[in-house]
Amino acid sequence: MTWIDDPEFAADRPFGPQTLPYGVVTGPGVGDRPVLAVRVGDHALPLRPLAGELGERLADLVSADSLNPLLAAGRPAWDELRERLVALVTADTAPRGAHLLPLTGESAVQPVLPFTVADYVDFYSSRHHAENVGRIFRPDSAPLLPNWTHLPVGYHGRAGTVVVSGTDVVRPSGQSRPAGADAPVFGPSRRLDIEAEVGFVCGGPVRSRVTTSEVADHVFGVALVNDWSARDIQAWEYQPLGPFLGKSFLTSIGAWITPLAALSAARVPTPGFDHELLPYLVEEEPWGLDLKLAVEWNGTVVAHPPFAAMSWSCAQQLAHMTINGATVRPGDLFASGTVSGPEKEQRGCFLELTWGGREPVTLADGSERTFLEDGDTVTITATAPGPDGSVVGFAEVTGTVRPAEPYEARG
Ligand code: MN
Secondary structure (H helix, E strand, O other): OOOOOOHHHOOOOOOOOOOOOEEEEEOOOOOOOOEEEEEEOOEEEEOHHHHHHOOHHHHHHHOOOOOHHHHHHOHHHHHHHHHHHHHHHOOOOOOOOOOOEEOOOOOOOEEEOOOOOOOEEEEOOOHHHHHHHHHHHOOOOOOOOOOOOOOOOEEEOOHHHEEEOOOOEEOOEEEEOOOOOOOOEEEEOOOEEOOEEEEEEEOOOOEEOOOHHHHHHOEEEEEEEEOOEEHHHHHHHOOOOOOOHHHHOOEEEOOOEEEHHHHHHHEEOOOOOOOOOOHHHOOOOOOEEOOEEEEEEOOEEEEOOEHHHOOOOHHHHHHHHHOOOOEEOOOOEEEOOOOOOOOHHHOOOHHHHOOOOOOOEEOOOOOEEOOOOOOOEEEEEEEEEOHHHOEEEEEEEEEEEEOOOOOOOOO
8 A cells, every 4th residue: 555545546557656657737736837747546746846855856857847857857867757756656655745636526637738849750650551541542553652661651740739638629621622623622621530649759868860779768758649630631732742731730649648667568579571671770679569549439439559560660760760860859759650450440540440431430329420520529548568467558638629710711
């Protein structure tokens, strides 16, 4: 028994002492500045009041208003803080300054975006997703383009519209070209979709050419991502330069960042390739992560995407995105790309799940869906194996679709 009286903090629950994800909360009991916290079961444990227990260096890092100073501090500080916090939360008696704030109920605190997103990159690392999208968007050519098995394909996204879980999703408007039409039209997207992804939150020293063996020095932790996507806008705009307005209107991220250090038992070999990779992409022991995702559409679970099926690892992604001299810096976020497995019920976006809108899914209330309707809510959750048979949790990423804002032409 520890001093924390929350049944959800047991070691067999996803947010037990083996997980301790980091977030930032505001609201009742917090005071006038947001506070760093770790999640313990269904509570937040604010860290600023514990600063006196942590030593001068860590005290400064946990007293900030966001995770950014901690992200910049690097791996030695991350490991030291985690070790101290595990000891504090598993102690028999409460440390001086400790108080728990509820994450549910009337007096719940509110998680906010826990760090300022610096640069945002989105990859395309599921072979199953890439093949399915290729078949849907380019039915007359090979599903995988020739580069796909030689490099982790990605694009630079829009950091300024990364938002915390729970933020509403206003349906975007834009250009699209209806099937068979000669000219594009403008209006609210009619093919609004999700992409269930896993995001990696970066920190440590600013560096380029990070090798695959150095990834743990630059990846602080992991959060679920929903890369909301307007497929009709995307299909018209994406050639030749890739995704643009079909993606940049909003990207949601879970409120709590699960430390990479909590995922040592979740490492699994990646599926690999049937040819040699260029040396900078080679890992001595390639490892992915055995996250099991679930996608809920208005409360009905419609997919179970397996992250272990991803072809490119986070180490290969980070090595690739910095090999040209581009730097990684604290607050950078890179996401995996849609997580899809080989089976239909493992597809992590509705474009694939409904095969371009041709095969609707039926929700628990009997209604049918192809793409998102106004008022729909999508929630992505995940767990991973933890040490000694425990389960490591990831904060859900959820959002509700709101109607498009009216647009009036103005010059
Ligand atoms: Mn994506």
